[in-house]
Structure formats: structure tokens, C-alpha cells
Amino acid sequence: MALVLDSETALIRDTALDFFEKRAPVSALRKLRDDKDALGFSLPLWRQMAELGWAGFLVPEAYGGADYGCLGLGQVMEAAGRTLAASPLLATALIGASALALAGSEQQKAAHLPALARGERLLALALEEGAHHAPFAIAATARPSGGGFRLDGEKRFVLDGHVADLLIVAARTSGAPGERRGITLFLVPGDARGLTRTRTLMVDSRNAARLSLDGVELGADAVLGPVDGGADALDPVLDRARAGLAAEMLGGAAAAFERTVQYLKDRKQFGVPIGSFQALKHRAAAMFCEIELARSAVLAALSALDAKSSDTGALASLAKAKAGDAFFLISNEGVQMHGGIGMTDEHEIGFFLKRARAAEAAFGDGAFHRDRYASLMGY
Amino acid sequence: MAELDAFRAETRAWLEANCPPSMRTPMPDDEIVWGGRRARFKNPDSKLWLERMAARGWTVPTWPKRYGGGGLAPEEARILEEEMRRLNCRSPLQSFGIWMLGPVLLEYGSEAQKAAHLPAIARGEIRWCQGYSEPEAGSDLAGLRTRAVPQGEHFLVNGHKIWTSYADLADWIFCLVRTDPLAKKHEGISFLLIDMDDPGIRTRPIRLISGASPFCETFIENVRVPLDNLVGGLNNGWTIAKKLLEHERKMIASIGERQRGAERSLAQLAKTYCGARDGKVADAVLRDQIARHEIDQRAFRLTQRRAAEEAKGGAPGPASAMFKYYGTELNKRKFELLLQCLGTQALGWEGDGFAAEEKRITREWLRSKANSIEGGTSEIQLNVIAKRVLGLPD
Numbered sequence: 041m042a043l044v045l046d047s048e049t050a051l052i053r054d055t056a057l058d059f060f061e062k063r064a065p066v067s068a069l070r071k072l073r074d075d076k077d078a079l080g081f082s083l084p085l086w087r088q089m090a091e092l093g094w095a096g097f098l099v100p101e102a103y104g105g106a107d108y109g110c111l112g113l114g115q116v117m118e119a120a121g122r123t124l125a126a127s128p129l130l131a132t133a134l135i136g137a138s139a140l141a142l143a144g145s146e147q148q149k150a151a152h153l154p155a156l157a158r159g160e161r162l163l164a165l166a167l168e169e170g171a172h173h174a175p176f177a178i179a180a181t182a183r184p185s186g187g188g189f190r191l192d193g194e195k196r197f198v199l200d201g202h203v204a205d206l207l208i209v210a211a212r213t214s215g216a217p218g219e220r221r222g223i224t225l226f227l228v229p230g231d232a233r234g235l236t237r238t239r240t241l242m243v244d245s246r247n248a249a250r251l252s253l254d255g256v257e258l259g260a261d262a263v264l265g266p267v268d269g270g271a272d273a274l275d276p277v278l279d280r281a282r283a284g285l286a287a288e289m290l291g292g293a294a295a296a297f298e299r300t301v302q303y304l305k306d307r308k309q310f311g312v313p314i315g316s317f318q319a320l321k322h323r324a325a326a327m328f329c330e331i332e333l334a335r336s337a338v339l340a341a342l343s344a345l346d347a348k349s350s351d352t353g354a355l356a357s358l359a360k361a362k363a364g365d366a367f368f369l370i371s372n373e374g375v376q377m378h379g380g381i382g383m384t385d386e387h388e389i390g391f392f393l394k395r396a397r398a399a400e401a402a403f404g405d406g407a408f409h410r411d412r413y414a415s416l417m418g419y
Numbered sequence: 420m421a422e423l424d425a426f427r428a429e430t431r432a433w434l435e436a437n438c439p440p441s442m443r444t445p446m447p448d449d450e451i452v453w454g455g456r457r458a459r460f461k462n463p464d465s466k467l468w469l470e471r472m473a474a475r476g477w478t479v480p481t482w483p484k485r486y487g488g489g490g491l492a493p494e495e496a497r498i499l500e501e502e503m504r505r506l507n508c509r510s511p512l513q514s515f516g517i518w519m520l521g522p523v524l525l526e527y528g529s530e531a532q533k534a535a536h537l538p539a540i541a542r543g544e545i546r547w548c549q550g551y552s553e554p555e556a557g558s559d560l561a562g563l564r565t566r567a568v569p570q571g572e573h574f575l576v577n578g579h580k581i582w583t584s585y586a587d588l589a590d591w592i593f594c595l596v597r598t599d600p601l602a603k604k605h606e607g608i609s610f611l612l613i614d615m616d617d618p619g620i621r622t623r624p625i626r627l628i629s630g631a632s633p634f635c636e637t638f639i640e641n642v643r644v645p646l647d648n649l650v651g652g653l654n655n656g657w658t659i660a661k662k663l664l665e666h667e668r669k670m671i672a673s674i675g676e677r678q679r680g681a682e683r684s685l686a687q688l689a690k691t692y693c694g695a696r697d698g699k700v701a702d703a704v705l706r707d708q709i710a711r712h713e714i715d716q717r718a719f720r721l722t723q724r725r726a727a728e729e730a731k732g733g734a735p736g737p738a739s740a741m742f743k744y745y746g747t748e749l750n751k752r753k754f755e756l757l758l759q760c761l762g763t764q765a766l767g768w769e770g771d772g773f774a775a776e777e778k779r780i781t782r783e784w785l786r787s788k789a790n791s792i793e794g795g796t797s798e799i800q801l802n803v804i805a806k807r808v809l810g811l812p813d
Contacts, residue, residue, distance in 0.1 A: 043721065043725035043728050044725065044728045044729055301810075301811070304811060305811065305812065313811075313812050315805075315811040315812055316812045321801065321805035321806075322801040322805065324805055324811065325744075325800075325804035325805045325808075325809065326801065328741065328804055329741050332722050332738075332741060333715065333719060333721075333722050333745070334718070335722075335725075336722040336724075336725045337721060339721075340721050358714050358717060358718060361714050362714060362715075362718050407707065410714065411706075413710050413714055414700070414706055414707075414710040414713075417713065418698065419687075419689070419690065419699060419700050419709065
């Protein structure tokens with residue numbers, strides 16, 4: 041397990057850092073928000089990212105991807121996190137590509153992965169139904185109908201849900217909400233009859249939607265992975281999502297921290313830089329430690345995913361929990377240490393606070409992952 | 420890669436052939452080997468194990484062979500460590516000479532000093548202690564007052580050191596002394612090696628809240644120390660002192676990592692003392708706290724490993740302050756959680772009614788409070804990070 045990047049991956053990181061800093065600074069997110077941009081991200085930017093190979097980083101070469109792995113994509117996500125760049129990296133390049141590549145049939149992969157890798161197909165995972173991440177609490181139903189299925193139910197917090205060309209919907213083919221067994225994944229076209237998508241405007245200005253499935257008719261070939269075994273198919277996909285999102289959160293936390301430390305050096309009160317006050321120094325030093333621990337956890341999780349090691353689940357939870365702790369602490373302290381200006385919409389530090397909470401809620405918060413970690417460790 | 424595999428196979432075979440079976444069992448405190456002129460071996464196998472490891476240079480695997488080391492590359496040393504852990508081999512020798520003095524002698528010592536002291540450290544023949552803190556110089560270490568005055572071929576040393584770990588059992592002391600009382604406080608300090616076999620040196624153990632006395636006061640009265648025992652030049656001691664502190668922090672940071680073999684985990688103890696339901700710790704709040712601690716512990720270990728990989732076996736830098744701070748705070752948290760798990764069974768002091776494991780936890784809980792004080796308090800570590808890592812102004 042590598043905790044230090046090899047030169048090729050370091051080059052990807054440097055390219056990505058430069059790319060987002062120049063082409064998608066925090067001001068770009070502000071503009072998307074203020075313009076009430078219908079898409080929620082810049083399509084030309086996404087095309088450029090696809091040209092750099094990032095859309096297809098998890099797509100096998102046979103389907104037009106780079107097959108570069110999670111550690112590489114994690115570097116791009118961390119860089120995107122530093123500038124809070126809005127893009128389909130998480131929903132499409134990481135989650136969508138993983139679900140198709142890991143659980144898809146030959147036909148499904150051939151139909152979607154090449155377009156996905158070119159940046160021409162957007163995906164979204166429709167999983168959550170309640171206010172908290174609960175991958176087995178699926179009440180949406182999929183009943184046999186004709187030769188296929190008929191889907192009914194409600195989904196929320198579907199990232200990129202209102203713009204996706206293709207939705208991966210978790211619905212119940214048997215069992216009761218809360219049970220692992222009985223969940224099935226379906227590929228649902230964005231324009232399917234009976235599907236209503238409502239964009240929800242989120243605090244972090246990033247994309248999410250509610251879906252209403254009202255008798256959506258699908259053929260048998262829409263099933264992704266095994267019938268009733270959707271939870272097993274979803275596990276590795278969710279662990280990738282958690283580790284990748286943790287990388288993004290690490291980037292956000294690191295950038296918010298660097299901005300705050302710089303402010304401590306620049307801002308003068310009582311005739312001296314406020315960073316000379318021990319009350320602030322100690323808190324800054326403690327934040328530094330949290331970033332370092334989060335970075336190690338993220339690198340370990342991404343490497344473990346690529347190595348397909350047996351403790352991937354625990355490491356993904358470790359990474360999400362630690363990156364979440366770090367981002368929570370630093371986004372709060374960042375606002376506090378910026379004082380009055382930190383409370384203004386004009387200043388960018390508040391954007392980090394907002395993103396921290398939305399990212400925390402996605403794919404399990406700290407409490408969820410501590411519970412999961414304890415279970416995986418046998419207590 | 421093939422060479423490393425061969426080294427691993429060779430190492431494994433040698434350990435299997437040479438590590439006595441009793442040296443592969445959990446080590447009770449009274450069998451820990453510290454070496455020195457007055458070394459006692461409660462278990463004769465400990466002596467044999469130390470001699471065999473020392474003959475191979477493996478008490479100090481990465482030191483040069485000519486100074487009693489193994490001459491191993493960092494990757495080889497890591498393999499040795501892994502193979503020792505695999506066989507549950509005890510550490511053959513614990514030593515402040517190995518952990519603190521050796522690395523700075525290698526960097527700053529004269530050839531004669533290296534030749535005189537390093538092999539004796541490697542073989543466990545001389546036990547060292549650290550003369551840093553003084554009653555009036557704790558966190559403000561550079562305020563130390565112990566005087567060393569050159570007189571002909573000697574320094575005449577007078578002073579009072581405190582928190583000298585195991586000074587009552589040590590043979591030599593490495594000391595910070597003031598050699599220029601007029602210079603700025605950081606610039607008048609020297610690093611001196613002193614043989615404690617001198618009637619002018621007295622030690623007095625200090626009883627701690629844990630009931631044990633790992634620390635001493637050390638009184639130095641009119642002790643004559645050869646000029647040759649000065650390390651790194653006159654009034655250049657603060658540079659060496661800081662470097663040594665980085666090694667000390669690294670040592671203390673790993674305080675929770677000592678291999679204790681059969682020790683039960685937090686989660687196991689929680690299930691025993693607080694009950695389990697469906698294989699889980701029954702108390703959901705405690706379970707969450709344990710998970711939080713274990714997640715932090717694991718992330719901390721990963722960070723130690725990452726730092727080692729990044730440094731490629733080089734010396735610890737200012738980031739050692741982070742490891743010292745976080746590692747000791749983690750260890751304190753662990754013991755507070757253990758107390759929470761054990762309830763009143765963690766409140767016994769001595770005698771009947773409490774298992775040995777319970778009393779050990781009580782005593783170690785109290786001992787752990789020193790972790791974030793010794794070797795520089797947590798507050799001092801945060802100062803170091805703020806200044807030297809983050810570049811925040813004074």
C-alpha cells in the first residue's frame with residue numbers, strides 16, 4: 041500500500057492542481073450560483089476534463105477509458121476539492137463509471153462506458169430516500185411487469201440527478217426496507233416516462249435532485265447486477281464514492297486551512313499579526329495535525345481500493361470519517377478566525393463551510409462510518 | 420526487490436534459530452532489559468538474546484557497522500522489524516542511548532566520541548540518562564542554569580537537574596550546561612557527556628501519582644568533566660539539544676505502540692465490563708467513542724508510516740512535534756476510555772479485589788498523564804508546529 045505518490049500519479053496531481061486553480065476557482069462556483077445555472081456546472085470544463093482522461097479514469101481500456109485507478113482519480117478529486125469545483129467527477133466519473141464497470145453486463149458497459157469516458161454521458165446514483173445515508177433502507181419498489189419491471193418510489197439527494205442522462209436507481213424487488221437482501225439496481229434513462237426530476241437548491245450550490253418514480257416501465261435488460269443482490273453490487277461502488285469524496289473533502293479542508301493560516305499572518309490587530317496570538321496558534325497547529333491524519337487515511341483508502349485489499353471497507357470508512365472530522369473542524373475554525381469578514385457572502389471561506397456539511401452528509405457521516413468501522417472490526 | 424526478499428528469508432531464518440522461545444512471549448515489566456554496568460537479567464535468556472542481537476549489530480540496525488550497528492538500509496531495518504513482530508520477538512534492549520544520544524553523536528560527535536560511546540550503547544554496556552530539565556527550566560528549557568566552567572583540562576560542573584528518567588540506574592548522563600552566562604540564553608549552552616561514577620553526583624527518585632518513580636532529581640556538585648566530553652563545540656549545545664528533542668519526541672510519540680503481546684483491546688474490555696449485544700459493545704455511546712479513538716489511532720499510525728516513507732529513513736524534522744503531541748494525547752484518551760470501560764474495577768490501588776490487569780491499567784492511566792508533559796508539553800509541541808511548520812509569527 042503506497043502512502044507516497046509515484047512520479048506518474050504526482051504528475052496527475054500537479055496537472056489537476058494547476059487545472060482547477062486556473063479554470064475553476066471558487067469564483068466559478070459563485071458565478072454558477074449567482075447565474076442560477078441550469079446545469080450546475082460548466083459543460084466545456086467537463087469536456088476539458090474528459091480530454092485529460094479524468095472522466096474515464098475508472099473505465100477499462102477496452103471501453104475507451106484510461107483505467108488509471110482510484111488513487112489517480114483521488115488526486116483529481118482532491119485538487120477539485122481545493123477550489124470547490126463543481127463537475128460530474130463524483131457522480132459520473134467515480135460512481136457511475138464504477139457501478140457500470142463493476143456490475144454491468146458486457147452490453148451495458150459497451151453501451152455507456154465509451155460515451156461516459158468521452159464526457160458525453162452523465163450518470164447519477166439514486167439511492168437515498170431518507171434524511172440520512174442508509175443504503176438498505178430502500179422502500180422504492182420494482183415489481184415484475186410484462187417481461188421487465190415497473191418502478192415506483194421517491195428518491196432524494198440524487199447528486200447530478202436533474203441533469204443525468206442515465207440514472208442508477210436502487211429499488212426493492214423483495215424483502216422489507218432495512219434488509220440487505222432484496223435490493224436491485226436499475227438503469228433508468230433520464231427521460232423515462234413516469235420519472236419526474238426536481239432540482240433541489242442546496243446550501244453548497246452543488247447539484248442534487250429529488251426523483252419521483254411513478255410506474256416507470258423498464259425492460260429486463262435494465263437490471264444492473266444481480267436481482268435482489270443490489271446491495272452487494274453497491275458495496276464496492278459506495279466504498280469508492282466514500283474514499284473519493286474523502287479526497288475531495290481533504291482538498292477542501294487543506295485549502296480552507298491554508299487560507300486561514302495566511303489570514304492569521306496578514307490580519308493585524310493590536311498592532312501585530314493575529315497569528316502571533318497563542319490562542320490562535322495552538323488551534324492552527326491542532327488543525328494541521330488533523331489534515332495530516334486525514335491525508336494518510338485518504339491515501340490508504342484509495343490505495344487499498346486499487347489493490348483490492350480485504351480491509352477496503354474499513355479504510356473507506358476511516359477515510360470518510362477522518363476527512364469529515366478535519367473538514368468540519370477547519371471549516372468552522374476558518375470562519376471564526378476570519379472574524380467578521382468570514383461571515384460575509386463576499387468572502388470565500390463560507391463556501392468551504394457549506395460544502396463541508398453537504399459532503400459530510402453524502403454517503404455516510406462520521407457517526408455512520410464509526411458505526412460501520414466498529415462493526416467491521418468486530419465490536 | 421529480489422535482494423530484499425532474500426534478506427527477509429535470511430532474517431527470518433536467523434531469528435527463528437536464534438531468538439530463545441521465552442523471548443517470544445509478552446514481556447513483563449521486570450524483564451525489560453535496559454543494560455548498563457549494573458544490568459540485571461531476571462530471565463537468563465534475555466542476556467543471551469541481547470548478546471546475540473548485539474553481535475549482529477541488530478540492537479541498532481541502521482547504525483554503521485564500525486560503531487556496533489548492523490549497517491542496514493532503512494528498507495532492511497523495516498523488514499527486520501516486521502520479521503521480529505511476526506515472531507513476537509521482544510526488543511532485546513531499551514535504551515536512551517539508542518533512541519536519543521546515539522543519533523546526535525552520529526551527527527555531531529567527534530570520531531573519538533563515536534568510537535568511545537556508540538559501541539557500548541549498541542551492546543547495552545552503558546546506560547544513559549538525559550540531563551535537560553531543571554527546577555527553574557521546564558518548558559523554558561533554554562533558561563537552564565547548570566554551570567560548566569573550563570578549568571585547564573576540565574570543566575567544573577555544578578547544577579541541579581530534574582525529571583532525569585532512571586538517573587538512579589544510569590551510568591552516564593548527557594547534559595545541557597551553561598558555558599556562557601553572558602550570552603543570549605540559547606547561545607550560551609553546551610552539550611556535555613558526564614560519567615556518573617563520581618561522588619559529586621547524587622540522584623533522588625521522585626514518586627509520581629502512579630506510585631512509581633521513573634524520574635529523579637540529579638544533583639551535580641563540583642564534578643570535573645574532561646574537555647573532550649564536549650559534543651559539537653562550545654556554546655553550540657542548543658542546536659544539538661533541539662535535534663535530540665526531535666528524536667525524543669519520536670520515541671515518546673510511539674508510547675502507545677509498545678508491544679505488550681497478550682493485552683486485551685479496548686473493545687474486548689468494553690464487552691467484558693459493559694456487556695455485549697449481538698456481538699457489539701452494548702453501550703452505544705461508549706462504542707462510538709471507542710471507534711473514534713481507534714480510527715484516530717489507525718490514522719495516526721498511517722501518518723507515522725507515511726512520514727517514514729517520505730523521509731526515506733531520514734531524521735525526524737519539526738513534524739516530530741506533531742507525532743509527540745498527537746501520540747501522547749491519543750494515549751491519554753485511550754486510558755480514559757479504559758477507565759470508563761472498567762468502571763470501579765479501574766479504581767483499585769493495591770491488594771485484593773482487583774485483577775493484576777486492572778491495577779496495571781489504573782497505574783498506567785496515571786503514568787500516561789506524564790506523556791504530554793515529558794519531552795516538551797503538548798503546548799510546547801503546538802508552539803513548535805505553529806512556528807516551524809506553519810510559519811506563524813512570534
